Amino acid sequence: MLPDLHDTTLYKHAVDIKGMAFNHGNSLTNEFSRKFIFGGYIDESLASREYANQTRYNRIGGDLGVQLSYRSGQTISKKHPHLGWMLSAASNVHFSGEYADDQFGLVFLGNASFLGESVSFSSLNGRFEQFLAVGGGLYNKKTKSFVSLNVVLPQQFIQLEIDKGSIGFSDEAEQIDLMMKGEVLQGNNSPYFKGLGAAINFDYNVPFGEPDGFSGVFSVKGRNIGGYQLNKAQVFKVDVDQSFNGFSVDELVEEDRFSALKDSINGTESEISSFRLLSGFLQAGKIVSVNSDKKIQSFFGIRMYTNTIFKPLVYAGAHYQPVEKVALGAQGAFGGYGNFRLGFYASYTNENLILSIGSEDILGLFLKSQKGHSGLIRLGWKI
Numbered sequence: 001m002l003p004d005l006h007d008t009t010l011y012k013h014a015v016d017i018k019g020m021a022f023n024h025g026n027s028l029t030n031e032f033s034r035k036f037i038f039g040g041y042i043d044e045s046l047a048s049r050e051y052a053n054q055t056r057y058n059r060i061g062g063d064l065g066v067q068l069s070y071r072s073g074q075t076i077s078k079k080h081p082h083l084g085w086m087l088s089a090a091s092n093v094h095f096s097g098e099y100a101d102d103q104f105g106l107v108f109l110g111n112a113s114f115l116g117e118s119v120s121f122s123s124l125n126g127r128f129e130q131f132l133a134v135g136g137g138l139y140n141k142k143t144k145s146f147v148s149l150n151v152v153l154p155q156q157f158i159q160l161e162i163d164k165g166s167i168g169f170s171d172e173a174e175q176i177d178l179m180m181k182g183e184v185l186q187g188n189n190s191p192y193f194k195g196l197g198a199a200i201n202f203d204y205n206v207p208f209g210e211p212d213g214f215s216g217v218f219s220v221k222g223r224n225i226g227g228y229q230l231n232k233a234q235v236f237k238v239d240v241d242q243s244f245n246g247f248s249v250d251e252l253v254e255e256d257r258f259s260a261l262k263d264s265i266n267g268t269e270s271e272i273s274s275f276r277l278l279s280g281f282l283q284a285g286k287i288v289s290v291n292s293d294k295k296i297q298s299f300f301g302i303r304m305y306t307n308t309i310f311k312p313l314v315y316a317g318a319h320y321q322p323v324e325k326v327a328l329g330a331q332g333a334f335g336g337y338g339n340f341r342l343g344f345y346a347s348y349t350n351e352n353l354i355l356s357i358g359s360e361d362i363l364g365l366f367l368k369s370q371k372g373h374s375g376l377i378r379l380g381w382k383i
Contacts, residue, residue, distance in 0.1 A: 006217050007290040012073040014382040023062030024337040024372035027054045031368035047108040054101035059309050061096035061337035087136040094279045096309040097126035111169050121165030130156040143205045152197035152228045157187035179241040188232040197228020199278055216286050223281040230274045240265040280306040288319040290349050295321050311335045325349055338371050354380035
């Protein structure tokens with residue numbers, strides 16, 4: 001992810017630290033989402049304004065991660081002098097969800113606006129996962145292409161899937177008509193790891209073009225391509241179509257009332273082992289070369305997360321090096337969990353150090369009206 005700088009110089013040792021955080025959606029503004037990120041009170045005025053911004057189909061997602069990697073310049077064998085070995089460790093949090101406008105209104109404004117009507121719960125889905133990944137692999141010393149195999153240790157997991165459903169209210173709210181089919185899957189109660197899995201990371205870098213013409217490096221990247229087995233996961237399934245009397249919506253949040261409702265809808269709870277694919281990351285496109293003598297370089301490509309909520313994201317930008325060792329860059333991107341975003345980064349490079357900071361949503365850092373945040377940092381050291 002931006003800033004993505006390709007360095008082909010040889011070294012004996014290299015340590016790389018990367019950090020990334022973002023959230024993005026197509027409807028929720030930063031004024032609202034910051035209440036969840038930094039804390040705060042959501043009053044009726046803010047909830048009403050936000051409800052007006054929602055569409056029939058809304059999506060949101062985000063990622064928080066840090067990775068530490070080490071590459072050795074030592075040759076692994078005389079037959080393959082161009083190959084070196086590497087180790088890496090990473091911690092990741094990823095979440096994604098999709099919902100409709102009326103579902104948002106019911107949660108944050110209550111049922112007063114829906115008396116005598118029904119609210120559909122179809123296509124309401126969400127997922128949250130946190131995991132560690134530790135592993136190692138081989139890399140090409142010149143092109144910096146690599147492949148690594150990682151052990152995946154899930155720390156948190158919860159997933160909500162509603163296949164179909166609706167909730168209807170009578171004119172006086174004395175009766176609730178509920179139809180719903182769906183499930184909630186949650187990791188076990190272990191304070192450490194919920195299961196075990198594996199994933200691969202890779203970069204495949206190919207130089208193209210002639211030095212005097214359009215040229216550069218085309219890169220195909222993959223991160224966390226794999227999955228894990230959840231052991232003794234808890235699953236709650238519901239398949240109900242009936243009416244309820246004597247419950248108000250406010251009372252449903254009370255523990256005793258909720259337990260009574262839970263019993264009356266004949267929900268089933270069980271313990272299962274379940275295999276889940278990771279929300280992996282794929283990207284293909286032209287990247288920036290640190291070793292180029294061009295003052296201006298272009299970069300562009302397409303990006304995907306391997307879940308059904310993230311839409312293909314296309315991006316394009318320019319990298320400008322006004323003086324030796326210092327560079328600036330900007331990009332525009334469209335797609336993903338939201339729509340258009342504008343990014344910016346700055347980098348400093350010398351013989352032993354690469355330092356880059358940036359954001360793929362620079363306006364979101366300052367404007368409450370934007371619909372996402374992004375922060376990126378990279379520190380690389382080599383000798």
